[in-house]
Amino acid sequence: MMTQSTSAMFEALRQKLGPQVQSVRADRENEVYVLLRDADIRPITEHLRGEFGARLVTVFAEDRRSAEGVFFNYYVFEQKGSAQYLIVQAPVRSDSLEFPSLSAELPAVNWQEREIQDWFGLKAVGHPNPRRVALHDNWPDVYPLRKDFPLETVLPPFEGERHIYRPAFGEGVLQVPVGPVHAGIIEPGHFNFAVAGEPILYLQLRMFYTHKGTEKLFEKLLIHKAVFLAESISGDSSFSHGTAFCQAIERAASIEVPLRGLVMRTILLELERICNHVGDIGAIVTDVGFVIANAHASRLKETMVTLNEQLTGSRLLRGMVCVGGVRRGWDQVQLNTLRDTLDSFAREFQDLISLIDRSESTRDRLEQTGVLRPDKARDLGIVGVGGRASGVDLDVRRDHPYAAYSRYPFRVPVYQAGDVWHRMQVRIDEVNESIGIVRKAMTDALQREFRVPVPSIPSDRCALSAVEGWRGETIHWIRTGPDNHLQRCKIKDSSLNNWPALVEAVQGNIIADFPVINKSFNLSYSGTDR
Amino acid sequence: MFKILQKTASTGTVTVNYAAEPIKISERFRGRPDFDFDKWKDARPAAEVCPTGAISLSDKGDSRKVTVDYGLCIFCGLCAEASSEQAVRITQEFELAASDRRNLVLTAEYTLNADRTHRGLRKVDRKSVNVETDVENLGKKARETIHKILGRSLAIREVDAGSCNGCELEIVALNNPVHDIERFGIQFVASPRHADMLLVTGPVTRNMELALLKTYRAMAEPKVVVAVGACGISGGIFGVNYASLGGVDKVLPVDVYIPGCPPRPQALLHGILLAIGRLAERLHNDRAG
Numbered sequence A: 001m002m003t004q005s006t007s008a009m010f011e012a013l014r015q016k017l018g019p020q021v022q023s024v025r026a027d028r029e030n031e032v033y034v035l036l037r038d039a040d041i042r043p044i045t046e047h048l049r050g051e052f053g054a055r056l057v058t059v060f061a062e063d064r065r066s067a068e069g070v071f072f073n074y075y076v077f078e079q080k081g082s083a084q085y086l087i088v089q090a091p092v093r094s095d096s097l098e099f100p101s102l103s104a105e106l107p108a109v110n111w112q113e114r115e116i117q118d119w120f121g122l123k124a125v126g127h128p129n130p131r132r133v134a135l136h137d138n139w140p141d142v143y144p145l146r147k148d149f150p151l152e153t154v155l156p157p158f159e160g161e162r163h164i165y166r167p168a169f170g171e172g173v174l175q176v177p178v179g180p181v182h183a184g185i186i187e188p189g190h191f192n193f194a195v196a197g198e199p200i201l202y203l204q205l206r207m208f209y210t211h212k213g214t215e216k217l218f219e220k221l222l223i224h225k226a227v228f229l230a231e232s233i234s235g236d237s238s239f240s241h242g243t244a245f246c247q248a249i250e251r252a253a254s255i256e257v258p259l260r261g262l263v264m265r266t267i268l269l270e271l272e273r274i275c276n277h278v279g280d281i282g283a284i285v286t287d288v289g290f291v292i293a294n295a296h297a298s299r300l301k302e303t304m305v306t307l308n309e310q311l312t313g314s315r316l317l318r319g320m321v322c323v324g325g326v327r328r329g330w331d332q333v334q335l336n337t338l339r340d341t342l343d344s345f346a347r348e349f350q351d352l353i354s355l356i357d358r359s360e361s362t363r364d365r366l367e368q369t370g371v372l373r374p375d376k377a378r379d380l381g382i383v384g385v386g387g388r389a390s391g392v393d394l395d396v397r398r399d400h401p402y403a404a405y406s407r408y409p410f411r412v413p414v415y416q417a418g419d420v421w422h423r424m425q426v427r428i429d430e431v432n433e434s435i436g437i438v439r440k441a442m443t444d445a446l447q448r449e450f451r452v453p454v455p456s457i458p459s460d461r462c463a464l465s466a467v468e469g470w471r472g473e474t475i476h477w478i479r480t481g482p483d484n485h486l487q488r489c490k491i492k493d494s495s496l497n498n499w500p501a502l503v504e505a506v507q508g509n510i511i512a513d514f515p516v517i518n519k520s521f522n523l524s525y526s527g528t529d530r
Numbered sequence B: 001m002f003k004i005l006q007k008t009a010s011t012g013t014v015t016v017n018y019a020a021e022p023i024k025i026s027e028r029f030r031g032r033p034d035f036d037f038d039k040w041k042d043a044r045p046a047a048e049v050c051p052t053g054a055i056s057l058s059d060k061g062d063s064r065k066v067t068v069d070y071g072l073c074i075f076c077g078l079c080a081e082a083s084s085e086q087a088v089r090i091t092q093e094f095e096l097a098a099s100d101r102r103n104l105v106l107t108a109e110y111t112l113n114a115d116r117t118h119r120g121l122r123k124v125d126r127k128s129v130n131v132e133t134d135v136e137n138l139g140k141k142a143r144e145t146i147h148k149i150l151g152r153s154l155a156i157r158e159v160d161a162g163s164c165n166g167c168e169l170e171i172v173a174l175n176n177p178v179h180d181i182e183r184f185g186i187q188f189v190a191s192p193r194h195a196d197m198l199l200v201t202g203p204v205t206r207n208m209e210l211a212l213l214k215t216y217r218a219m220a221e222p223k224v225v226v227a228v229g230a231c232g233i234s235g236g237i238f239g240v241n242y243a244s245l246g247g248v249d250k251v252l253p254v255d256v257y258i259p260g261c262p263p264r265p266q267a268l269l270h271g272i273l274l275a276i277g278r279l280a281e282r283l284h285n286d287r288a289g
């Protein structure tokens, strides 16, 4: 099943790193696993990045001590122009518990490696900043994702410091702590600003306040129930995460979703994008005082959320996606509502955008504000809207087509300026593209089946699934277990590796601009913390 | 400027007049699952599929106790799909807020046949689920409290104690021009010191417990606490685990519980109005005593 480019890649790998590669398997199209003999990921990473320009998508671990006597680290790579994911599986010995860190060269995996340290008790040797990230400093030494840690463990009460921030030195340098509870109706996180007068010197973040044991909980739930947990990873991305999860199960169990189901998923994924993007556009302009534009934007969002409910019974598109397709079809009345609502939305959206475009003062405030330079964005591994506004040309819908995206060509907007204005511009362009996709998809495959019956899910199968949520790349990786359960479910919301983008973009800006810069990324705390 | 005015004028009034008149919501909306206990011949399929354990069974010999907890329900509709249409039906009811946690729980007791299906219904305990639905009256009373007793607008401090952010989306929607909560004289404020009401979402994570307590303690008396959504009420799908405490009332005294996953804006408003009633009582008692 291996395609030509993989086998070429693999041949090259074998020649270069022969003794270190134990085996290669392609469980299915576009998902190739390379099993190493030891934990040393560095030579193969260097090779894949150097020779093939591969990008390291995500890093995560699995406790396989009872089955295979080791932990595994998984390194997911993708290569520009190939729909394939190459997953390097590196054993981490349970007597040493050490693996070499890649963070010094690849800051994109900084938090992810530390998460492995915190949740599995493995040590990232050579990590430039190996402090805790996914458990706060006042947690006892527990490793929640190890198999011998029960989900329901009752931990002793907190003692000690929650997090020790690096002190800021220098004349006139002040530290300003904010959070975890913020002024507005937003999620909790702690921001520690070092400021010199007005400008921000640097920002330290403390996330994971909303950590609620989600990945561990996936190992307890029946798969059909776990779909609802996936929908609750990040409420604003219920459909993206729900779909990513169902796709993973379908890939593991070789379930083929009927075309109509794929088309409906595509439509709903785009409606989720439209709702959130238009909401964000309103939120961004509010922060620079354009309240009227926000009133229109939030009203437009409300009409789309109401449409969501007409199509799925839920304003957040919940309870619709299922393993095997979608739970309900649409009748003609619903399709008409979809068409009419989208038409009037499209008209009003253009009005909204021209309102904003005419506002010189809005543009003035947003241009050159919160700049993330393209080279920085690339180095930090920034994905999604924030990446595309800074020259990172990635979009899972185009690069690793899923659902029915290959049927509806669309444009991926990419800008180089990397400021708040262009992050808003990416959203505007994407809303327009989404409208186009939904219009084409609306009349497609109308009379067909939307769901197949799901057999019992075979045990011990691994599968990777990716979705371009409205925020960006959303990855789920699973290993199935007996009796329709999972042994492991790894979730990577695009927010996790995008926080450093915020840290970078606020530097040198005044603290008063922090809210608008933060909103222009609009990352999910719950998606990060799980 | 002209363009802005034109846009504003052509849009007209969009605010819906909930709670003064009942609102039209899509017939697809999934609200409270309703159980016809007489016609329910077997509760097992529904209990088996229910993702959060909102429907639970305990069998003893040839009798079965069925418990339905709307505080755990995420309104997925699976119970209705798994049961006969006469027995379990998804309604469009959303005004489910209750000031007593027990009012969100129903129980029914059955005798069983040999194949574990229901032979007869022994008794049903409905408590008072869904009694406080007179929103018009609630709205009127709330307005009176806000104007006459508080003499200013009601201030709400929202705290996300670990939600998935779904509840936040609906709370933010309360402020949009369609739902426009400010027309009741209700405002969201930044400082807990100015707040009369604490609106809490999320299962209360271990990492948010302290911040939640601090916010509560910073509020002046009298104050009310509202737990929002399945997570805020019971931990919802997250339940109780090493990182999740399983609901706001594990940490704070809760005055009103608002079911939903998330509760739609009108459901939030209904619960908030109910809580204003509680606040009025407290103010009244304070003054009397």
Ligand code: SF4
Pocket: B033, B046, B049, B050, B051, B052, B053, B054, B055, B072, B073, B074, B075, B076, B077, B078, B079, B080
């Ligand atoms: S609708 Fe509520 S009671 Fe019914 S299955 Fe879903 S969570 Fe359980």
